[in-house]
Amino acid sequence: MSEKKKILIIDDDKDYGEALKIVLGKNGFNVNHVLNVQDGRKAIEADRPALLILDVMMDKHTDGFDLCYSLKHDEKYKSIPILMVTAVTGKTGFKFSPETDGEYLQADDYVAKPIPASELLLRVKKLIG
Numbered sequence: 543m544s545e546k547k548k549i550l551i552i553d554d555d556k557d558y559g560e561a562l563k564i565v566l567g568k569n570g571f572n573v574n575h576v577l578n579v580q581d582g583r584k585a586i587e588a589d590r591p592a593l594l595i596l597d598v599m600m601d602k603h604t605d606g607f608d609l610c611y612s613l614k615h616d617e618k619y620k621s622i623p624i625l626m627v628t629a630v631t632g633k634t635g636f637k638f639s640p641e642t643d644g645e646y647l648q649a650d651d652y653v654a655k656p657i658p659a660s661e662l663l664l665r666v667k668k669l670i671g
Contacts, residue, residue: 546572547670548589552582552609553597553627558655562595562627565659566666579609586619593670596649598628614648623669624648627662629655 549571553559559575566573574591576582578600586594594613598606606626613619626649651665 546570547592549573549593549595549666549670550582550585550591551575551595552577552579552585552600552606553595554578554600555597562662565662569663571666579605582609586613586622590619591622593666594622594624595666596624596626598626610649623650625650625665625669626652627655627657628652 547570549566551559551562551573553562553575554577556575556577559577563573563575574585574589576585582594582596585591596606596610598604600606602608606628610624610626613622613624650669653661653665657665
């Protein structure tokens with residue numbers, strides 16, 4: 543039997559992160575959820591995930607962008623796929639996409655919150671099979 547693929551969710555919205563964790567867990571993934579980028583960085587270093595689901599606005603409005611940029615420029619972690627799931631557009635009016643903001647937004651995929659469970663699973667499976 544193959545080992546469940548590990549997914550790390552970094553999102554300061556506890557309820558939303560736990561909802562994603564339940565959906566992904568019921569679909570065969572091993573999921574951990576932390577509430578800030580500091581704990582996220584520790585979790586990545588302690589137990590490298592197959593996928594990172596990352597919010598943008600947490601303690602600072604740019605926390606998710608900053609962590610994503612840092613990971614994608616680190617030889618040890620740059621191969622970890624990152625799915626950004628965020629309400630930044632709804633809260634700020636700013637629209638981001640990997641196509642237009644690729645230099646700074648280096649996530650492998652990007653979706654707005656809330657994301658339907660079926661769409662989440664499609665995107666996760668596209669990124670890590």
